Amino acid sequence: MKTISLNIDKALGVITKKQVDALEPEVKNGLEMLHKGTGKGSDFLGWLHLPSSIKESELKDIEKTAAKLRKCKAVVVIGIGGSYLGTKAVVEAMNNSFDWLQKKRKNPVILYAGHHIGEDYLSELSETLKDVKFGIINISKSGTTTEPAIAFRVLKKLLEKNVGKKESKECIVAITDKSRGALRTLADKEGYKTFIIPDDTGGRFSVLTPVGLLPVAVAGISIRDLLKGAVDMEKATDEKVPFAQNMAAIYAATRNALYEKGKKVEILANFHPKMHYIGEWWKQLYGESEGKDGKGIFPASVDFTTDLHSMGQWIQDGERIIFETVISVEKPENRVTVPTDKADLDGLNYLAGKRVDEVNKMAELGTQLAHVDGGVPNIRITMPELNAYYIGQLFYFFEKACGISGYVLGVNPFDQPGVEAYKKNMFALLNKPGYEKESKAIKAKL
Numbered sequence: 318m319k320t321i322s323l324n325i326d327k328a329l330g331v332i333t334k335k336q337v338d339a340l341e342p343e344v345k346n347g348l349e350m351l352h353k354g355t356g357k358g359s360d361f362l363g364w365l366h367l368p369s370s371i372k373e374s375e376l377k378d379i380e381k382t383a384a385k386l387r388k389c390k391a392v393v394v395i396g397i398g399g400s401y402l403g404t405k406a407v408v409e410a411m412n413n414s415f416d417w418l419q420k421k422r423k424n425p426v427i428l429y430a431g432h433h434i435g436e437d438y439l440s441e442l443s444e445t446l447k448d449v450k451f452g453i454i455n456i457s458k459s460g461t462t463t464e465p466a467i468a469f470r471v472l473k474k475l476l477e478k479n480v481g482k483k484e485s486k487e488c489i490v491a492i493t494d495k496s497r498g499a500l501r502t503l504a505d506k507e508g509y510k511t512f513i514i515p516d517d518t519g520g521r522f523s524v525l526t527p528v529g530l531l532p533v534a535v536a537g538i539s540i541r542d543l544l545k546g547a548v549d550m551e552k553a554t555d556e557k558v559p560f561a562q563n564m565a566a567i568y569a570a571t572r573n574a575l576y577e578k579g580k581k582v583e584i585l586a587n588f589h590p591k592m593h594y595i596g597e598w599w600k601q602l603y604g605e606s607e608g609k610d611g612k613g614i615f616p617a618s619v620d621f622t623t624d625l626h627s628m629g630q631w632i633q634d635g636e637r638i639i640f641e642t643v644i645s646v647e648k649p650e651n652r653v654t655v656p657t658d659k660a661d662l663d664g665l666n667y668l669a670g671k672r673v674d675e676v677n678k679m680a681e682l683g684t685q686l687a688h689v690d691g692g693v694p695n696i697r698i699t700m701p702e703l704n705a706y707y708i709g710q711l712f713y714f715f716e717k718a719c720g721i722s723g724y725v726l727g728v729n730p731f732d733q734p735g736v737e738a739y740k741k742n743m744f745a746l747l748n749k750p751g752y753e754k755e756s757k758a759i760k761a762k763l
Contacts, residue, residue: 321700337571352555392451404528411538434467443472458493519733585618586621596620625680642695642697643696655671
């Protein structure tokens, strides 16, 4: 099998290859800290050897549970952040873009809840699922995170009304802590099927645990291919692999070299609309891992060519604090050619007979040339195809590079202290028990 590849040639100019190579000692040190567990956050390194360590019995259990849930018309994945973004990234990339319109369905529609506190969204979802036998995959380590906890309360009640309390228990799966927390307590009490979120794996690194594997399997996507890709990338980015051949090491060094030269924003771009949520997953991975201690590259994402007609102006001519990482897919799954039109009123007959992807590739090349000429360094990641195997490679590559990059930056890549700030204010404003002092203080401030 081929592998995804990395090319930094178009990032050179603002930085030199010598400057990238000069970071080799720091990158090697970061790799060593990951593999020896000597860096900050070392109790959250479960993802590091996860692809190669998952057991056959675990895979069979996930596949068996997924087959049971596939009997439902729809399955709602309840979770926020890393508890749903990886799943949505894979499902959106792999499924037919118009899957929800297909009359003959092999697998249930995958829906999402608990990733925000939108009342209209939850109301519309509930109305859509009225009188429907649907499944729930509730993902929460604690079971008390506000957004998913509200969604689960609402949807659990609806499911019990639709199919009865006894049958509803067969349609609910909890992915949670192995021994403690509100969701674990409820799952044990009600007899829900459960899977464990490993203690040593943070949410944004959890896509290759049951958190991502179960809903991806429910969608009919091969989790074995996904894991095989991750296993191969685990080997390709091992600490024993020389710096010059280690994609994750080179990517970490390049982006840190650019950061040192004032490139404060990294834009992940793609030319394949089905990759939108891969960008969303990537943003959380890097934003939550690096954005702390008053430093870190700001992660943004765009979908080209769509966003060339909106964000393209700023990228081309705006403040030169950005660089791009472009994910390019070599081979599309399907084939569409531009037809001939006798009148040629749109002037497109010069494209007649060409594949649409050929036009897209020339747009991609033209964009790269324009942006590089405009002072935007470009890193290029090439995927041979958009399939589960290469997505597995991509996920692990980004995770490994993120861990290295965080250590080079000098932060703990595996905590997220800033996430709690809004929660404390929200709980105080809602008069949550235990927040009386904070409630009094914040109301006085208002």
